[in-house]
Ligand SMILES: Nc1ncnc2c1ncn2[C@@H]1O[C@H](COP(=O)(O)OP(=O)(O)O)[C@@H](O)[C@H]1O
């Protein structure tokens with residue numbers, strides 16, 4: 001009966017349907033985008049994470065590696081004080097020291113060699129994937145993908161640096177970052193070859209646990225306190241701009257949801273008050289046939305519920321389509337992944353729309369159900 | 381056996397200049413199987429009386445007993461159940477819901493019972509058969525003539541076989557030939573052990589009545 005009424009007399013219910021659907025669509029599109037972007041970014045953050053960087057006080061840097069920019073002319077001279085590594089280790093056991101050294105490649109070009117402590121490095125760079133294996137011996141190196149293709153070498157090849165032969169134990173898969181263009185080798189080997197024993201250009205530290213969280217901030221503060229005269233910074237490998245965008249989308253959600261609920265409730269309530277007036281005769285008739293107030297409320301609320309659920313389905317579809325169209329424009333990287341469709345978003349929108357409909361309709365419907373049949377019919 | 385016993389029923393409606401007395405102490409008894417015709421000038425309280433007898437309109441004073449039930453001592457929900465079980469209303473101007481089919485209109489009083497849906501359809505079809513409208517069950521009321529709509533309203537009033545049918549000017553909007561056929565339907569109803577109270581303006585209808593009640597100024601003449 002409720003559905004027959006809607007089918008043959010859609011009227012204002014269509015306005016409510018459209019209004020609720022638009023409200024739901026906006027909320028859904030924001031939720032979809034925030035979810036998809038959030039997932040993409042947290043994957044990146046988990047992979048690369050946030051790191052604390054301990055470096056000499058900055059001078060004229062232009063070459064960069066791992067978030068640190070170095071001036072090619074001056075950086076060779078830049079290094080941390082000798083006590084820095086031990087002090088950093090005392091503060092936080094998981095630190096990865098690095099020496100950056102510009103040397104000459106096989107074709108006489110400048111090459112950035114990065115000396116690392118392999119066990120620490122591997123702990124830090126869990127997101128790295130490579131062809132081959134990690135170097136173990138001093139005579140082995142790991143090549144960035146760009147450098148490997150520039151030199152046309154693969155895993156197992158031999159390259160010459162510092163007048164010596166090194167075996168390419170592995171080639172890093174392309175990262176899109178500075179790693180692509182460097183040679184990674186054992187820290188002590190590089191210190192020896194470069195004639196800089198004990199030198200460390202910078203130290204990286206990462207706290208366990210979810211990236212971008214409080215842990216890194218606290219770690220940074222502790223290291224800064226322990227290592228005066230150095231620069232201690234927190235580096236996120238995910239662009240701040242994208243995190244900012246995600247934050248903005250997320251921050252829009254509560255306000256938008258509140259507005260959607262308010263607008264939806266207003267629409268439903270207004271339509272139901274009008275309905276209560278227009279249908280007094282009908283309600284009076286049903287009362288005369290022995291419908292209890294509860295029966296009439298059930299009939300009228302079923303109509304509202306049907307409209308609200310249809311609106312949720314429409315709104316979810318439209319919102320998902322909208323998010324699918326918008327996300328590639330706002331954040332191409334996550335847009336390329338395709339939308340993440342979370343069933344809880346659908347369930348939440350369905351439940352939300354139904355709740356808004358039922359709550360907003362409750363009082364007007366109750367008033368309608370209490371119609372006095374005698375005066376409503378007036379012809380008896 | 382008395383189906384209805386109304387004792388000294390009074391009804392006042394509030395209005396701008398004080399209460400208006402629509403019924404000034406009406407008492408009546410209706411036996412099972414009677415067809416009582418209520419006549420009287422417009423405004424004499426006929427519709428008000430019908431509403432009060434059917435549990436639709438609480439009297440200001442007096443009591444109504446139907447089948448031993450003191451109708452207005454019932455709570456809201458019980459009163460609704462009473463109307464559903466005991467009373468079939470046929471309203472002026474048919475009062476069909478235009479967005480429901482003929483069959484759905486007839487099924488309206490059954491929707492709040494616990495009769496299984498399939499049985500409800502059977503009962504509605506049987507009621508439509510009783511008024512000669514089997515072929516029109518899937519139509520909308522707007523597609524029917526006035527006489528056919530009236531018959532749908534009657535089918536709806538008898539669908540759950542209530543002992544009491546209350547009809548307010550059921551032939552008022554019909555031409556005399558159609559009205560005659562409708563009256564024959566009512567005659568058939570009370571013939572089958574049901575009681576009918578019918579408000580009418582048409583003197584031709586009175587010959588179907590077992591008794592005539594004449595009202596004037598809210599009182600029985
Ligand atoms: N719901 C109501 N509110 C106020 N006055 C009413 C109402 N129903 C009927 N009346 C008044 O009560 C009197 C009797 O009306 P009614 O019972 O409809 O008479 P009849 O059906 O004989 O024409 C009239 O004066 C009418 O105006």
Ligand SMILES: [Mg+2]
Nearest residue numbers: 379380426427
């Ligand atoms: Mg009347």
